[in-house]
Amino acid sequence: MxxxxxxxxxxxxxxxxxxxxxxxxxxxxxxxxxxxxxxxxxxxxxxxxxxxxxxxxxxxxxxxxxxxxxxxxxxxxxxxxxxxxxxxxxxIDVTRPGFPFALGSIHPIKRLQSEIEQIFVSMGFQIFNLPEIERDYYNFEGLNMPRNHPARDAQDTFYFDDSVLLRTHCSSVQVHAMEELKPPIRAISTGKVYRRDPFDATHSPMFYQVDVIVIEEGITMGDLKGMLDVFLKRMFHSDIRMRLRPGFFPFVEPGAEVDISCIFCSGKGCPTCKQSGWVEILGAGMVHPKVLRMSGIDDSRYSGFAWGMGIDRVAILKHGVDDIRLFFENDLRFLRQF
Ligand SMILES: [Zn+2]
Known part of the structure; x- marks a missing residue:
């Protein structure tokens, strides 16, 4: 066995x-x-x-x-x-080259937004990150636009109810900054704003803005012009020229529309500037005494200026884009060019 x-x-x-x-x-x-x-x-x-x-x-x-x-x-x-x-x-051959990763990139509007913030941070400004859903007071009333003020019509607004809305501009930073800080104040806010505009080549119901406010003793229109000159030269190029035209905004007095010499033709005249040599770039002015008082600032002692600009508008000019929608449609073929 x-x-x-x-x-x-x-x-x-x-x-x-x-x-x-x-x-x-x-x-x-x-x-x-x-x-x-x-x-x-x-x-x-x-x-x-x-x-x-x-x-x-x-x-x-x-x-x-x-x-x-x-x-x-x-x-x-x-x-x-x-x-x-x-x-x-x-x-495993460790000498082989690695597989390439498709890296994302920063959206051109976002990049411009942070460039603008960097310029102001370097000048000692404080950045305010403010809510896109805003109280009527900060968007309108505190900026000298009481109910039934005709200037409200120009900013067709998305309302949630009587007192809450989607902000129509970043100018709300003026009221917030004056309430929260004591002069001297240097504040900036950037971000999305909303208006009931059509979505076409030159309009969008959502776009980006930057708003700036400075409050100190003895601030004049000359300070405003000087700061704009520094900012616009850093934003575009050093030989850009600037001019102020009278303009109306309820929260400033006097108010001004600011033009820059056309960056495409250097002021000689081209289709972008409609042969004028100038392109409108932002709105500015001296903070209205009523606005100062409403926010608890002594207008007999302090004065200041404020201005606001569309960031998309700058992107359009800087990159020579003729349709604002391209920035928001997220077509990678477009975005990869930046
Ligand atoms: Zn031109």
Whole structure:
């Protein structure tokens, strides 16, 4: 009996040595260990034909054989896995160039917004991040535009209810800054504003603005002009020229429309500037005494200026884009040019 078990062991050793891959490993495993038809099960079935006294020794020998088969097969599998892992390692060529990642980029409007903020931070201004959902008081009333003021009509507004709206300009920074800070005040706010405008080449119901306010003793129109000159030269280029025309905004007195010499034709005349040589760029003025008083600033002691500009308008001019919608449609073919 032990002779036939020795024989089985030898056969198994031969089969084990002949394994050359996963398929043959599985075949050997099934040949010896399969539950119904495996060699070991089949041999064990012979147990009942043996004389009673021979059975325990045979059973024990077969169990030893099964343990040996299981152990050897497991060892073989571990070796194969280790070999495979080391082959994989050798295949990694660390000198190969890496796969290029498609990097995103900053949206041109956002980049311009942060450029503008940087210019003002470098001049000692404080940035106000203000809510886009605003109280009527900060957007209108505190800026000398009480209810039924005709100037409100020019800014067709999205209202939530009587007193809450989507801000129509960043000029709300004037009221917030004057309420929160004591003079001297140098504050700026940038961000999205909303108006019930159509969505066409020159209008958008959402666009970006920057608003600036300075309150100190003895501030004059000359300070306003000087600061605008510094800012516009840094924003565009150093030989840009500027002019102020009278303009009306309820929260400033006097108010001015500010033009710059056309950046495309340097003032000679071209289609962009409608042959005038000038392009309107922003609105400005001296903060209205009523606005100062409403925000608790002593208008007999302090004066100041404020101005606001469309950031999209600057982007259009700087990049020579003829349709504002391109900035908001998120077409990657357009955005990748910046
Ligand atoms: Zn021009």
């Amino acid at each position: 032990s002779e036939s078990i020795d024989n089985l062991r030898r056969l198994f050793e031969e089969d084990l040595a002949a394994i050359d891959g996963m398929e043959s490993w599985k075949a050997v495993r099934d040949k010896y260990l399969a539950r119904e038809s495996g060699v070991i099960t089949t041999e064990l079935k012979k147990l009942r034909d043996l004389p009673k006294e021979a059975r325990p020794a045979f059973g024990q020998a077969m169990n030893q054989l099964r343990a040996l088969v299981e152990k050897k097969l497991q060892e073989r599998l571990d070796e194969a896995k280790a070999a495979e892992a080391s082959t994989k390692l050798q295949r």
